[in-house]
Amino acid sequence: MPTTLSGTVATGAPVSGANVQIVDSTGKSVTVTADAKGNYQVPLTGLTTPFAVFATDPSGIAPPLASVVPAIPANSSAPVIANVTSLTTAAAALVTQSGNPLDLANSQNLSSLVTLAAVSKAVQTLSNATANILSANNLDPKSFDPIATPFTANQTGADAALDAVQVIPATGSAGGFQLISTANPNSSANLALNSGATASSSLPAPPATGAFLAPLMTALTECLGGSSGSCSQAIDASYKDNGFTSFTQAHPSLAASGVSLGVAKILEFMPGTSGKQVLIALPYTTSGGASGFEYTVAQQTANGWDIIGNQQQYNVHIQSFIQRRQTLDNDTWPSNVSRWESGIDIAIPLGAAGTPNPANLASASVTGPGITGTIYYVLPAQAGSSLMSIARAPQTSVPTGGRTSNTQAWGYRWSWQTLPGVTGTFVPSSNNLGQKYAPQPIDVSTVPEYATYTVTFYDASGTQIGQTSVVNPTPNIAATNGANIPWQTLSGDTIHAFLNPNGPQAAAQQTVNVSWSNLVNGANIAPLVTFPEITTQGSAATDNIVGVGQGPASVNASGTYSTSVTAGVNQAGTQTCPSACSFAAFASGITRNLDLSSNYGQISLDAYWGYSE
Structure with missing residues (x-):
């Protein structure tokens, strides 16, 4: 029998250092870390099928991913493959009635829903929905299995197909998720991801596939690193983003010292441009470990692709939350x-x-x-x-x-x-x-x-x-x-101490320790918190105080975190009070709020707890 489970964690680029958790039908779980290429391997000893596999991105850039393994062959010694990608997340969603793959972290759901028949149906539905995209990337829709087919996250073949799709929220009354194509995110062929879904038509294939933006990203990285010659290759002469004609002024987060760029994420081949302009997200990680996205527009020219920008006249940003x-x-x-x-x-x-x-x-x-x-x-x-x-x-x-x-x-x-x-x-x-x-x-x-x-x-x-x-x-x-998002849970100690008028921290506080858990159904799958924020409000000016937690949170145990928040310290770490200040004491008319900010892919998340006296 197979003795190991392995696979690749990717979304069109490898999820380097992904936290991979395998949950079995008895509720037992094993956690490993993927390597820099997104590859992971775990022994199967002591685990009972079916399995759910979850992967979270340590940078917080990729949303939680999922995969499923209904059974393992008894007559083979080859490793069992369970990739964890956008497409396997779609497959996992397709075996659930809710369309939420994170439901499978519950071992009861896992045992009843992840069967050979259900997974086979989900893979077939995906093959029908992505036939055009798979064919455009030299993959046979009749034989390609996104879960079990080994691949390398190198922006070719299966990895290029991942770059052509997104799993995003389905915004109808039923909720859940949907699979869309970058060729047309508003296509009538968009696939709702739940156990009742069928693919009546195939998503459109993008006009360009594979690593067509790779030369641009190489030039942009060199440009931001100080190579002025590469800037003219990466940035168009007619560039404008949010009213700025300088890329570094428009995107200071990318120009900061020590920032590393990830692989450009294609969001949409923009309508009316004949496939020659794409809206892209540029993922980045700072030297301190913070991460995020910057957005811009790239265009195809006679000399390849460069960045033209969104051509906005003024500086305005819009983001879903x-x-x-x-x-x-x-x-x-x-x-x-x-x-x-x-x-x-x-x-x-x-x-x-x-x-x-x-x-x-x-x-x-x-x-x-x-x-x-x-x-x-x-x-x-x-x-x-x-x-x-x-x-x-x-x-x-x-x-x-x-x-x-x-x-x-x-x-x-x-x-x-x-x-x-x-x-x-x-x-x-x-x-x-x-x-x-x-x-x-x-x-x-x-x-x-x-x-x-x-x-x-x-x-x-x-x-x-x-x-x-x-x-x-x-x-x-x-x-x-x-209902489908894996939210963090604020610790009972923090709620009792600070968000309770009878708690031990009901008096004015200069610094508050905040702790929370990322465990959902026992799996460590909630997005990493980018920063906690405390706000107190009241009628007096001294009541209205904000404090933002600094630096990465301490990991207390698997899935639990803590950090301190000081009154008057903003997100940049600057003390904004003229002198030391405090979060207001509980009294009539005083409100205390605590927010955990994070990202679900590109969507801004905010988990909020509040108490008003």
Whole structure:
């Protein structure tokens, strides 16, 4: 019989150092670390089929991945192969009724759902859905098995096919996930991933396959490393991103010392460009281990591919987000009910000399898919704030007179749903209606992927001074998708000590220790937290304090983490209080909030706990 289980963890590039966890039908699990090429191997001794295999990216760039093994052959000594990729994640989702592959971390679900027949059906459905893409990469749809076919993560063959697809949230009422093609993310052939799915047609194959951006990425890496000759090869003469004509000014995160670039992730071959322009995500990791994405547009020229940029006139960024908001005091207030909520963050930096946005920028309007009417942004009331804020009261026309807002709100919430087990019904506060929240939850499935929004700038008199089109380069997400995300769990000790008016840390605190778990159904699969943030709010200026945790969290045990958060220290590690300050003590009118920020692929996640006195 086979004695080992092995495979490759990849998403169009190897997931180097992936944390791979194998869960068997009895609930037993084994954890190993993949090598730099995404390869892993574990002994099968003591494990009982079927297996679920989960992989998490230590950089946090790739979302959690999954795979399944229904059985192992008794008459072979060859290793059992279980790749863990975007396509195997789709296959795992296809054996579940919910469409959530993380359900298989539960051994009961695993035993009943992962059968030879169910996995064979899932692989066949995937083959039908990806036939065009597989054929374009010299793979036979009739014989290719994304789970069991060995491959190398080198942007050819099976790895190139991975680069042509994405598994993203399915934003309909059923939730779950869907498989899309970079050739057309809004294709009618998009495949909903659940056990009832069938592929009536094949996803379109992209017009370019394999490592066609590799020479560009080599030149860009050399350019950022100081080779000016490579810059003209990587950056087009007509380059513009978010109003900047300098790549390093537009993307300072990539230009910072010690940053390493990953493999470019193709998001979409842009409509109307005959396949000659692509929206891409550039993954990066800092010298301190932080990671993220920067977005831009590459184009095909007579001399190959270079970066042309998004050609936006002004500096505006849009990103999808989802939050899980848990209220610890009570769920009876309609505006305070525990819930999932989702939408888009719209970051509009203030105008200043040397930046693309006009110095006399006083307000802005945003319209586009998923937005009911018009959102108006105004100047922030808080000193030191660098972004425009959504107007607190609903606006029916362009604000004038230099109006300000103390909301510090940049996100438009278009979808919300009460958490399971909560009896209350969430109703947005009336003074935020139509601004921070849509008037009613929308059907997010009606919003196209990579939708374009119109942002218009005005001066203090309400006169238009500029306009630009902005693409959301991240997948849409609905509140219902919150049920399929592996959220972190805040430790009971932290909740009892700091988020409890009778706890030992109810008094003012300069520094708070925060601990949490990434275990979901016993598997370490929740996204890594990028930073925790504590906020206290009240009527006095000294009550309104924010603190952000610094550096990587300490690993206390498998799947559990902790770090400290100091009042007044921002994300850059700078103390923003004039002198040492404290998180406000619990008293009437005081609110304490704790957020764990992370990323689910390119989507921003925020797990929130709050208590109001």
